[in-house]
Amino acid sequence: MLGKMGDEILGRPLEDVVKEIRDIATDTQRIEVKSSVGKDILPTLSAFSNSGGGILIIGLSEREGFTVAKGFDASAAQNALVSRCNQMTPRVHPEIRIEPFEGSSVIVASVPEISAHEKPCYVTERGRYGGSFRRSGEGDQKLLQYEVDRLLEEQRPPRWDEDPVEEAELADLDSHVLNAFLESQRAIRPRTFADGQETALTRLKVLKDGKPTLAALLAMGEYPQEFFPRLTATFALFPGTSKGDIGTGSRMLDSKSFAGPTHEIVENVVSAVRVNMREGGFIGEVYREELPDYPLVAVREAIVNALMHRDYSPQARGTQVQVNMFVDRLEIMSPGGLYGGVTLESLGTAGQSSTRNERLATFLESPALPGGALAENRGTGIQVIQTALERALMPPAEMYNDLTQFTIIFRKRRVAPTERYATAYDKVKAQLESQESASTTELMEKTKLSRTSIQRAINRLIEDGIAEPTEPPRSPRQRYRAR
Template sequence: MVDRLRRTGLEPTEIEVKAAVQALPKTIGETLSAFANGEGGTLLLGLDEEGFRPAANFDAERIRDALATWCNEKMWPPIRSTIEVVDYEGAQVVRLDVDASDPVDKPCFVLDRGEYNGSFIRVGDGDRRLTRYEVTQLLSNRDQPTHDQQVVPDATVDDLDPRLVDQVLRHAAERSARAFSGVDRVTALKRLGALKDLDGTPRPTLAGLLALGFYPQQFFPQLFASVVVLPTTEMGELGPEGERFLENVTVDGPIPVILQEVTAALRRNMSRAAIVRGLGREDRYDYPTEVIRELVTNALMHRDYSPESRGTQVQIELYPDRLVVKNEGGLFGGVTVDQLGAARIASKSRNATLAKLLGDVPLPDRTNETIAENRGSGLVAAVLALRRAGMSPPDFDAGPGRLTVTVPRTALLAPQTIEWIAGLGLGHLTDAQHLTLAIMRSSGRVSVGMLRAWGVQDRDAREAVRDLVTRGVAIRIGGKRYASYRLIDDVGDLPLPELHSAPTSPDTKVHQGIEADLDIIIQAIQAGHSTSRGLAAHLGMPYQTVLRRLRELEVRKLVEPTRPKHSSKQSYRLIGGDPA
């Protein structure tokens, strides 16, 4: 860690260094709060801030005890991490690894300054006081907000679209005949939370207008979605023709309309290729339509609708190398960034009424499907769709009062690769075979384990590679246990070579096994399985084996940890992006 500090000459966001020779720095509480309210971090006391050498006359025992007092008595909630005294270069350094607080315990604040004055967040190598809005958003995790249930006094039943209302009531009656069959429209809409009585008159709620209204922006002008298509990878840079935007549109109306028009605007600006699948063909874009729909739905459904945030819109930005979706509110409840898209989680929505209502609103182009299942599975479906397309999962950047989701454009099955596969003239290919060909093209080889990393079942993977070998497109290399496959030198033209298994020694077999494991883990990290236990569970490898392979990949500088060494939430990422 210190070597890294000396090489760069800078303190990264997750590390704070102080000499602390005479006493703890006055800002120690701010640093502890900032680490706990963010993603955690490491505090090193006893190192000079210039050069990062051991500080002279540093009293490690006295500073350790003073730090323990701060952690246990002056912070709320208390910070319970172990404080270490570490021997280093002939001196001693005090080390504290601060884990991120549980979401429902945030904000962590300096006790005598209170929640609104004593809560901080890490920005660069410094600490910034959280705004009043950010603190309020963190505190809202402890209760169920009801902003979406608020009555809109100036709106009337006539502001709801009868067509949407009919569709919703029909679906609700099919879902729960006891509650919705045989009752009048007003009563049914009240039961759905779309209407409430105000002074004896039924009025739309915010949720009702957002899901079923003709034009919710009549009452809330900024509750829309903006779509910006950029010519370069940086906001504000001009394109080759001097253009600032390739497209810049405001999309308003109710959520079903916003969802449809945002998807159409993005598809207009994405590359497209036709993929042969079974007996048919389908268009594939830079980003699967299902992914766009799920990400935008989540942003509209789970954003903050409190009065303080009604002046901001959901922002969608399409760059040449990434798709970005931003919304106000941050994460809600006990959900952490590590859980997003990883597995089904207990469904808890900031806007419970709106989420339930959207569960009855049909998709504009698929009347047999609704906008929101409301079962915590939307982001899971998006991640699975990305894996099927050979794409890495989204990056979730969550902070107090905000959430940014970034999907990189790089894909194994990019339109150019799809066109290459189509040019092979094979026809009748499965999704597993498309992914197999793409991995062989990008990585030089593929194995059943590497396909498993992308969510392909072992049986489907074996059928995929076996058929490609039979067609003369690929050859098998290595023995049965560690078999991998590569494209033949001139795909489609050369006959299939006769395969011979060369004799191998025990040491060679061990080496082959390790290399095969490393290939699999690299693909699994690329597919979004970033923690050691998550990798072990997904790949069916022993946990200790995964740890050893991760250490080897670190030595080879192919992966790096994303958190301090002793973090209980350690995860890993590839160095330099695509391992191919």
């Protein structure tokens, strides 16, 4: 069997592993085969060290069908590999063994992933930005400068959210929200205000060098997008299961971009999801229980997390949070991967919390925000999401992470046979029955349905004898009422 890391990754004898490599005729995400220890092994040492670790099998010739390379000297190759490992920063320390194989010997080296605060591992002579790699599929891919910078943030906490926005002034913050925030802080941190409010604004990181910080604008600004047009969230409704599917002549059924301070963006995105998803239900003993496609508690928490924990470095300020709804799922994507010691495996577990934007998180925790605190920032967000999905009898959220993006996916709730969805027909009927009369525009505002959907529903309601117009056909003052 292979060594410790090999057992974890492969869990099979060397012969079985090589057989699979021969069958697929290529390397894999976690296995790299080399005929010798040349300089081309350096990017692989970097890639494995930066992205999950991996296994090097040295002494097999890919050109000859992954058979033992002619003239291969395992002992010399072992020494050469140690030398190559010393050409890396930080030095790579694999577990190296000489293994008998098909009448000869090969090198099997288990390369461990290094800790987050040591990354990136790079080829020393190429430098950090020229010699850092990650594993992608069966190959090594050079890290972009942006990706290297994100890795370096693990060594020192980023403070991008505390950057002063030079073009902005204190007047660009919502005075009502700011005053409420200051009052709440004065009550719990009176010493912060001992030297006056101007000093307190700086101590609280509302201002830096006399200018509003990015975090203050995002949490309390009148319109942060005046200075950062792309720090928004987009919502798109697609007719199929991929962005390439085309419905009735349109690639997207709905598309919106939401701006404003963070709390407004959150509420508007949640509203867009609510309007565009179907809502089923069943009749209980006393009343009808609503069962939406996606629990809004989970949706809201995911959107808050996306906006609060996204990357706000200068390179990422041109990228927005994306919320995409397909017929089978809801995807929420935010710029920048997981930060700190948090991994996909540890997300949602007790004691695992790391905040990329500490100042923004502090502001969003304030009960002074319109509607109250937007976030708790105690590492409970994923727990809230998974609990809400579990209560709705839905599968857990799926999460994907790399250096440039974090994605969370909710699979659409399956409909029970006893359920039925609240259609446009149902919604318009309910509105007409609850009021004296309504125009098409009013019905659009109330139900959040399109004009076309409203008109189709009205036509059917009239045909069924449930509704009637109040004015002659084509009247500009046309309204409708229940019969």
